[in-house]
Amino acid sequence: MTIVxxxxxxxxxxxxxxxxxxxxxxxxxxxxxxxxxxxxxSNFFLLDAADVALTEAAVGAGISTVLYLSALxxxxxxxxxxxxxxxxxxxxxxxxxxxxxxxxxFDQPRVGDPAAPVHQHVAPWYLEMTRDAIDIPNVVTAVLSxxxxxxxxxxxxxxxxxxxxxxxxxxxxxxxxxxxxTVGRVRLRHYLIPRLVGRxxxxxxxxxxxxxxxxxxxxxxGGFQAGALIAASIILYALLEGETRALQALPRRxxxxxxxxxxxxxxGVGVAGMLLxxxxxxxxxxxxxxxxxxxxxxxxxxxGVGITVTGVLLSVFHAFAARGRx
Amino acid sequence: xxxxxxxxxxxxxxxxxxxxxxxxxxxxxIKKLIGLxxxxxxxxxxxxxxxKVEGGTAPIxxxxxxERLFSNPLPQxxxxxxxxxxxxxxxxxxxxxxxxxxxxxTIEEQEIQEIDRQ
Numbered sequence: 439m440t441i442v443x444x445x446x447x448x449x450x451x452x453x454x455x456x457x458x459x460x461x462x463x464x465x466x467x468x469x470x471x472x473x474x475x476x477x478x479x480s481n482f483f484l485l486d487a488a489d490v491a492l493t494e495a496a497v498g499a500g501i502s503t504v505l506y507l508s509a510l511x512x513x514x515x516x517x518x519x520x521x522x523x524x525x526x527x528x529x530x531x532x533x534x535x536x537x538x539x540x541x542x543x544f545d546q547p548r549v550g551d552p553a554a555p556v557h558q559h560v561a562p563w564y565l566e567m568t569r570d571a572i573d574i575p576n577v578v579t580a581v582l583s584x585x586x587x588x589x590x591x592x593x594x595x596x597x598x599x600x601x602x603x604x605x606x607x608x609x610x611x612x613x614x615x616x617x618x619x620t621v622g623r624v625r626l627r628h629y630l631i632p633r634l635v636g637r638x639x640x641x642x643x644x645x646x647x648x649x650x651x652x653x654x655x656x657x658x659x660g661g662f663q664a665g666a667l668i669a670a671s672i673i674l675y676a677l678l679e680g681e682t683r684a685l686q687a688l689p690r691r692x693x694x695x696x697x698x699x700x701x702x703x704x705x706g707v708g709v710a711g712m713l714l715x716x717x718x719x720x721x722x723x724x725x726x727x728x729x730x731x732x733x734x735x736x737x738x739x740x741x742g743v744g745i746t747v748t749g750v751l752l753s754v755f756h757a758f759a760a761r762g763r764x
Numbered sequence: 765x766x767x768x769x770x771x772x773x774x775x776x777x778x779x780x781x782x783x784x785x786x787x788x789x790x791x792x793x794i795k796k797l798i799g800l801x802x803x804x805x806x807x808x809x810x811x812x813x814x815x816k817v818e819g820g821t822a823p824i825x826x827x828x829x830x831e832r833l834f835s836n837p838l839p840q841x842x843x844x845x846x847x848x849x850x851x852x853x854x855x856x857x858x859x860x861x862x863x864x865x866x867x868x869x870t871i872e873e874q875e876i877q878e879i880d881r882q
Contacts, residue, residue, distance in 0.1 A: 444768045448775045455779055455802055459786045464794055471798055478805055486835035487812045488822040493847045494808075502801070502851050509794065509858040513865040517792040518872050528789035532781045539777035549769030550818030552833070557817060561836045565823065577823040577837040578844065586841060593845040600852035607859040657824060662848045747848060754855045761862060 444484055451477045462517045464510055472503040488658035489578045492650070496666035501751055504673055508758035571722075572732045574655040582660065583736045583743075587719040590739070591704055594746055598701045601750030605694070608757040636678040643671035651744050655733070661740040665747025673755050681759050693753045700746030707738045772813040779806035791873040793861045797854060804850050808843045815839035 454474045458467050475498025482491035522528070547554035568580040582590055651664030676684035708719040716723035721735025783806060786799025815836035823837040861871055868876050 543773035
């Protein structure tokens with residue numbers, strides 16, 4: 439049965455990808471890429487990657503579609519000239535490379551082979567040590583926040599930097615002069631059904647986001663997914679009730695504070711470990727029992743990740759939306 | 765599983781190149797960025813495919829089940845963070861495109877180059 443589902447989902451993905459590239463209407467392309475993300479998330483789920491599927495569904499199908507649409511509203515909705523003059527050369531290069539990569543796949547280990555090299559290196563160690571040293575059920579969370587805490591710290595800083603970059607590019611303080619008159623513009627307030635359905639859904643999305651945040655050690659979830667979900671619920675609120683109401687609930691200044699404080703919390707936990715006599719990002723020293731210390735550290739840094747991701751995604755959304763007023 | 769396995773690799777190869785084609789052959793900047801996201805999605809798919817273990821489950825210990833076979837958690841960790849980093853960098857790219865539109869009045873590559881040449 440899995441094989442039928444797998445082939446079906448993969449083929450749909452290919453068709454969607456080709457349709458995305460072929461269409462000249464950018465609105466259609468963005469909508470199709472939302473569908474593409476959903477198909478990709480289903481594929482991740484088939485491949486046992488529940489955490490990744492959750493992230494892709496929240497980020498790819500939810501937030502990235504909204505961001506692309508706000509960028510489209512500020513630029514153009516159609517491509518003018520569909521292809522560059524070097525189209526045929528590009529096509530040839532792409533086809534030859536695709537054939538080469540396909541040729542190379544015959545030397546790859548069979549998918550799912552437990553003896554493949556990738557499963558021999560550190561993965562068994564992680565699976566074993568999670569039980570002994572950290573004692574939480576979700577190995578993905580354990581690896582993410584404890585064993586490879588340095589990587590995740592770096593990635594939180596990349597998210598942080600990208601968010602600051604967008605704010606620098608789009609958030610010109612001088613451009614907000616006449617804001618107060620136009621701010622009252624409402625988006626979907628006159629559409630009864632989206633508004634009612636949205637109102638019912640938003641609290642549940644928010645609750646689910648918090649559940650994903652705090653249940654990340656036991657089931658699929660964690661700071662990255664939770665941040666995306668919480669941001670998605672507030673973006674939905676902003677789309678339905680107008681941006682002003684969303685900004686009243688969570689002002690810009692607070693969002694900027696969130697971006698910084700999440701990254702600071704993460705780094706702070708690392709430094710706290712150093713001050714208590716361990717290494718940077720070594721959580722074992724945070725409590726008298728090393729296992730409890732690890733669990734405490736994971737909860738804290740997951741919270742930091744969640745706060746930063748929420749802050750960045752919401753600030754980026756508001757930065758785009760504020761441009762749209764002119 | 766055997767055919768499905770090789771099919772996963774092929775879909776990866778084709779997706780990768782469909783995305784790359786959009787980056788090099790399309791002139792619209794937003795379309796290029798969408799192509800880059802497709803390219804990225806293909807890499808995500810490859811990593812997760814490689815991490816799959818036949819007969820395994822998601823790497824979450826269930827208390828009742830005892831010893832079970834788990835898929836490899838490491839590629840999942842890498843891709844999970846990469847997805848969120850990907851959306852942040854995409855947002856940055858979109859921000860740059862919006863600024864280009866404001867300065868040049870167009871987001872078509874050849875028109876921007878013509879304006880630059882003048």
